[in-house]
Amino acid sequence: MTKFIPRGRLAEALQLFVDKRWIAGAVMLVADKDKVLSLETVGYADLAAGKPMRPDTLFWVASQSKPITAVAFMMLVDEGKVSLDDPVEKHLPEFKGQWLRVEQDADHALLRKPRHPITVRNILSHTGGLAFSSPVETPTRDMLTLRQAAASYAMMPLEFEPDTRYQYSNAGINIAGRIIEVLSGMPYEEFLDRRLLKPLGMKDTTFRPNKRQLARLTKAYKPNAAGTDLEETPIPEFHYPLDDRARQPIPGGGLFSTARDCCRFCQMMLNGGTFKGTRYLSESAVREMTRRQTADGLSESYGLGWIVGDVWFRHGGAMSTIMIIDVRLGLIRVYLVQHAGYLGDGVQGVTVFNELVEREYAG
Numbered sequence: 001m002t003k004f005i006p007r008g009r010l011a012e013a014l015q016l017f018v019d020k021r022w023i024a025g026a027v028m029l030v031a032d033k034d035k036v037l038s039l040e041t042v043g044y045a046d047l048a049a050g051k052p053m054r055p056d057t058l059f060w061v062a063s064q065s066k067p068i069t070a071v072a073f074m075m076l077v078d079e080g081k082v083s084l085d086d087p088v089e090k091h092l093p094e095f096k097g098q099w100l101r102v103e104q105d106a107d108h109a110l111l112r113k114p115r116h117p118i119t120v121r122n123i124l125s126h127t128g129g130l131a132f133s134s135p136v137e138t139p140t141r142d143m144l145t146l147r148q149a150a151a152s153y154a155m156m157p158l159e160f161e162p163d164t165r166y167q168y169s170n171a172g173i174n175i176a177g178r179i180i181e182v183l184s185g186m187p188y189e190e191f192l193d194r195r196l197l198k199p200l201g202m203k204d205t206t207f208r209p210n211k212r213q214l215a216r217l218t219k220a221y222k223p224n225a226a227g228t229d230l231e232e233t234p235i236p237e238f239h240y241p242l243d244d245r246a247r248q249p250i251p252g253g254g255l256f257s258t259a260r261d262c263c264r265f266c267q268m269m270l271n272g273g274t275f276k277g278t279r280y281l282s283e284s285a286v287r288e289m290t291r292r293q294t295a296d297g298l299s300e301s302y303g304l305g306w307i308v309g310d311v312w313f314r315h316g317g318a319m320s321t322i323m324i325i326d327v328r329l330g331l332i333r334v335y336l337v338q339h340a341g342y343l344g345d346g347v348q349g350v351t352v353f354n355e356l357v358e359r360e361y362a363g
Contacts, residue, residue, distance in 0.1 A: 005030060005360045010040040013356050014349055018043035021229050022346040024221045025053035028353055029259040029334040030361075033270045036263060045218035047230065058204060058217040059336045060235050061257045062317030066173045067289075068205075068265060069251040070124055070305025072192050073176045074285040081183045084121040084288070084304075088128075091179045094154040100129065101157040111157055120179070122162050123172035124304040125293035129158030130171045140239045141170075142207075142247045142254060146188055150178040166300040170252035173305070177251030189249040200268060200275055202261040207249040209242055209256050217242075217256070220319055223344035233340050236318075253318070259334045262323045266332040269313075270325050289313075322350055329361050 010028045017023045025043025029036060041053035076082050082091065089095040095118065099111040114129070122128030134152035137144060144152070153171045160167070177188040184191045189207060197205050204213060221230040234240075239247055242256075264275065269290075273281030281289075289304040290313045306313040311328035320339040325332055335353050339346045 005038045005357070007038075008040070009360075010038060010353065010356065011042040013352050014042045017346060017349045017352070020345070022223075022344060023337055023339050023349050024230055025218070025337070026349060026353075027053055027055060027057055027059075027259045027334075027336045029263055029332075030357055031263050031267065031332040031334075032330055033267055033332075036260070039259065045216075047219070047221070048232075053218065054216070055260070056204070056216055056258055057336075058209060058213050058256050058258055059321055059338055060217075060220070060317070060319055061255050061262065061321050061336070062253045062319055063170075064257070064262065064315050064317045064321060064323060065251060065253050065255040067269075067305040067315050068192070068196070068255060069173050069177055069180075070289060071265075071269075071281060072188075072196050073120075073124065073180055074281055074289060074304070075195060076180065076183050078282045078285050082120060082179065084119070084124070086120050087117040088120060088123060088175060088179070089117050091182050092150055092154070092175070094151050098154060099157040100161065101159060109157075114158055114161055116162060118158065118162050120176070121293065121304070123169075123175045125302050126166050126168050126172055126300075127164075127294060127302075128162045128169070128172055129160040129165070129167065130169045130175075131156055131159060132167075132169050133171055137237075139237070141237045141250055142239050145248055146174060146178040146181060146251070149174050163295065166294050166298050166302060170250070173252035174250065177249070180251075188251060192249075196280065199278060199280070200261075200264045202257070202264055205255055205257040205261045205265075207254045207256070208245070208247055211243060213256070214241075214243060218338050220338035220340055222340035223346070227344055230346075236340075259336055262334045262336075263332055266323055266325050266334070270327070270330065270332060320347055320350065324354070331357070331361055333357055 030038040100114040102110045118128035136152045181188045222233045224231045268275035272283045273286045312326045314324040316322035321336045323334045335350045
């Protein structure tokens with residue numbers, strides 16, 4: 001694909017959202033499997049200071065961490081170190097004997113054994129019955145080691161029979177991160193950096209931004225109570241300062257990144273597991289990740305670390321960021337904002353972005 005959206009068209013489409021104070025600003029990228037076709041910015045990274053968005057502005061991409069963790073995990077599947085149908089307890093013995101909660105009220109809880117223990121496939125597809133998080137992940141989620149976090153999940157009963165429902169869960173992806181540590185013999189964060197982030201050239205993708213990166217970090221905003229303006233909001237449930245070495249990685253939602261870094265990751269996926277001549281995943285691993293894993297009777301269509309459709313796969317984050325890989329068009333879209341909670345008119349910005357890209361490339 002060689003077509004380019006005319007320069008300025010993306011920013012023009014989103015300028016109204018900035019003018020009306022629906023969003024503070026955004027970075028928008030369109031690419032094919034080989035090159036960036038369009039990269040534009042609109043609005044501000046810091047409204048009060050009048051600091052404009054830049055192509056290298058850093059964002060908390062939150063749950064976009066999930067497919068990145070899933071890719072790292074699938075590397076170990078490719079190497080034969082783990083099977084998707086392994087029980088989690090095979091690699092993390094603390095999960096042996098985990099219970100299923102059948103009913104509960106203020107006075108009692110009824111537990112029984114699940115029909116089968118949760119599997120690796122379950123934790124990567126949100127079908128294991130795990131809660132979103134555990135009570136000990138307060139007041140912040142980033143001060144527990146993965147060993148400690150996994151142990152806390154193992155002590156909690158499952159909320160439904162594995163494979164019967166879908167329930168979005170940070171816990172499952174965090175467990176996958178802990179299994180990476182056990183099987184690789186190195187900290188999850190180190191494995192991710194050595195095997196995926198650095199080789200792909202994702203130099204600004206990190207759980208713990210350094211001071212130079214923090215200088216490029218956009219502020220986060222949400223609509224005010226009246227819905228007439230934006231107000232600054234902290235990134236939730238994080239310990240500050242963000243460059244504190246005591247902070248721990250959160251495989252399910254802790255990464256910070258840029259549009260170009262997200263693009264490199266997506267290009268590897270669109271290229272069937274390769275990037276610039278280096279293979280990271282087998283084609284079969286990519287197919288497995290991007291096919292529906294949830295049961296046919298469920299409304300949710302989730303793969304392994306990806307939300308999947310007929311001709312696309314994607315993942316977003318809590319601050320309204322998203323990356324989409326359109327297999328039909330051979331196109332990658334990255335839309336980065338820091339707009340909290342999917343609130344107000346600002347959440348429609350990504351729809352405007354997507355509609356413009358569709359018109360230009362599929363029209």
